[in-house]
Amino acid sequence: MKILISGAGIAGFTLAYWLKQRGFTPTIVEKYPSLRKGGYKVDVRGTALEVVRRMGIYPDLLNANVKLKRSQFVTPDLKVFEFEGDILGHPSEEDLDVNRWDLSQIIAMACGEIEIIYGDSIVQIEEKVHFEKMSPRTFDIVVGADGIHSNVRKLVFGDESTFLKEYGVHFCVFPIPNLFNLDRSEIVYFDKGKLVSAYAAENHSFACLAFKSENNLLPRENLKSIFEERFKNTGWEIPRFVAAMKESNDCYFDTVAQIRMPAWSKGNVVLVGDAAHAASSIGTSLAIVGAYILAQEIEGDYPTAFARYEKSMRKFVERGQNLAQSNLQIIANAESSWLIKLQLYLMKLLPEKFIRLSSKWERWQMKRAANSLKLDSYVDPGRNPRE
């Protein structure tokens, strides 16, 4: 069976790895001319940890684990609160926190030899698959693993606006010099409608600028200028962040959003990872687990295989998305709901106690959602026991 995967990201490579294990020879097409660099640290949690163990890459990820020792919160009046561990990411003790670029490289390495077509993109899916540059080719299955703004989803399922739930929060992630001499620690600055953060670990340091806006969508051009304008006349060390963003040629811009779809497959086309169910905060783990399950289920009769993949994943994805959504609502509705007003009030009154307590609660919820799917029915990593 010839399988084409659109997107050389976390889901694309995880899927390719497992398809290879099952004896398939997948091909990947990636829009960018090389493996895409960039990104902040992302979490590998719960069931996804079992998948990376089965892939044999757990020790490499453990090596790359950022595992924050400390978090510092800076308020607009420049009060600094310091906490042990990672307060923002809500990781459990066993979770891994890896820079996205490290994670992509480790999964890509594990894949070994594989056909990857860089710098091209699918333009049409009919009996043959048509590409921007390459001549048409025939595939039995096409998988959209091309991220939150999936091209395959647009071509086969329709316009992104039907599935995209946005929260009006725009962010930019970029490498930054280690301005605060951080050592496995993160610094976060909050102000009304704005969040600025940076972390550093081992040999890398990344920052994020985020702001809330009335506009859900930003124009794709001049994003650096839009961010510069938004963070103009802001205090603390923000001008240095903006300067680093302007200098960087490795900025990743996007909008905080989720993808919610009634079905993840149509005919011989199926979606995986963010393309199917972008979630925010738990999206990487969902993508890893989804790619694993899809690879285990793919067989000759693909509609049945896709239906089984979706049945296994649906509830797990919904739990993750609902949890992430309730956290996102806090940012999105920062001034409207009484509950949020109360939270903000408590945060002013008892900042340390409040942050510690709410972090504990969020960690517990995250752990529950991230572990809510068991892989017991896929015992032998190479074979689907239902065969």
Ligand SMILES: Cc1cc2nc3c(=O)[nH]c(=O)nc-3n(C[C@H](O)[C@H](O)[C@H](O)COP(=O)(O)OP(=O)(O)OC[C@H]3O[C@@H](n4cnc5c(N)ncnc54)[C@H](O)[C@@H]3O)c2cc1C
């Ligand atoms: C450069 C980058 C930086 C990121 N940084 C962060 C971050 O800081 N924090 C965070 O939470 N999440 C980040 N993400 C998203 C995060 O990687 C995903 O939410 C999660 O890991 C799920 O992975 P995915 O494989 O489904 O999607 P992604 O990791 O987004 O991978 C999608 C892949 O598809 C490729 N692609 C896009 N369009 C096409 C096309 N037309 N044809 C072929 N290929 C295409 C992309 O270039 C990318 O390689 C980032 C993604 C990217 C690409």
